[in-house]
Each structure stands twice: as C-alpha cells, then as structure tokens.
Amino acid sequence: MTTKCVRPLMSKEFTDARRRALGLYRAFYRYIPYIIKYFDIPKNEEDCRWKLREYFYKNSCITDVRIIDLLVIKGYIELKEITHQWQQKGHMMRHWSPSIERQPGDFLSKFFAGPE
Known part of the structure; x- marks a missing residue:
C-alpha cells in the first residue's frame, strides 16, 4: 500500500495555515468601518463583526491544510x-439573508413589525 504525497498550496503545516487565516480575519476586521461607509449598508459595526465571526466559526472545524489555504x-x-x-x-x-434572520413569532411581535 502506497500513499500519495500531495503538494501544499501555500502552507506546509497547520500553524502556517492558521496564521494566514488569522491574517485574513484581521484584514476583514480592519476594513469593516470602510465597508459600512462606502457601501452604505444599514448595519452597524457590531453586526458586521458578528457576521465575520460567524463565517470564520463555520469553518473552524477544518483541519486539512490544503482546504484552509484554499479558503x-x-x-x-x-x-x-x-x-x-x-x-x-x-x-x-x-x-444577511432575510430567511436567516429570526422572524417574529407571537401576535404582538408580528403586529409591531408591520406588513410583510
């Protein structure tokens, strides 16, 4: 039985890939105020930071270095x-898809939210 040795994309080990991922996180985190300003989105910095954190936590279980590099x-x-x-x-x-955000459930919440 032989194993095939694959060539890494950028990182040779997990710590290098983790460092690159943290660098990407920091770059996005620093650019959040400019995203709000230039794109004039109706979200504040805290909402954008939560969304960024959500995307990175979604992929936090990945341990393959090549997949981390690709992402x-x-x-x-x-x-x-x-x-x-x-x-x-x-x-x-x-x-921020409307299907992801929580919809009002009870009568008063629906009433205060207005027509759909």
Whole structure:
C-alpha cells in the first residue's frame, strides 16, 4: 500500500495555515468601518463583526491544510473585490439573508413589525 504525497498550496503545516487565516480575519476586521461607509449598508459595526465571526466559526472545524489555504485564498479574493469596490451594495447585503434572520413569532411581535 502506497500513499500519495500531495503538494501544499501555500502552507506546509497547520500553524502556517492558521496564521494566514488569522491574517485574513484581521484584514476583514480592519476594513469593516470602510465597508459600512462606502457601501452604505444599514448595519452597524457590531453586526458586521458578528457576521465575520460567524463565517470564520463555520469553518473552524477544518483541519486539512490544503482546504484552509484554499479558503484563505478565496477570502483574500473576496476582500480584494470589496476594497476595489467591484462588488455592489447588494453583494454586501446578501450575507444577511432575510430567511436567516429570526422572524417574529407571537401576535404582538408580528403586529409591531408591520406588513410583510
């Protein structure tokens, strides 16, 4: 039985991949005020920070270095599209899909929320 040795994308070990992922997180975290300002989205910095944290926690269980590198590369591409304003306001708002946000459940909450 032989094993195939695959070539790494960028990182040779898990600590390198983790460092790159944290660098991406910091870059996005620093750019959040500019996202709110330039795209004029109706969210505050805290909402954006929670959404960023949610995306990184969603992939926190991944331990394969090649997959982490691939996700980091995709993240930097996304950041570049945002910083060069190749994305529009609609692209930013898709991260807060109405189906994800909690809908009012009881009668009074529905009444105060207004028509759907």
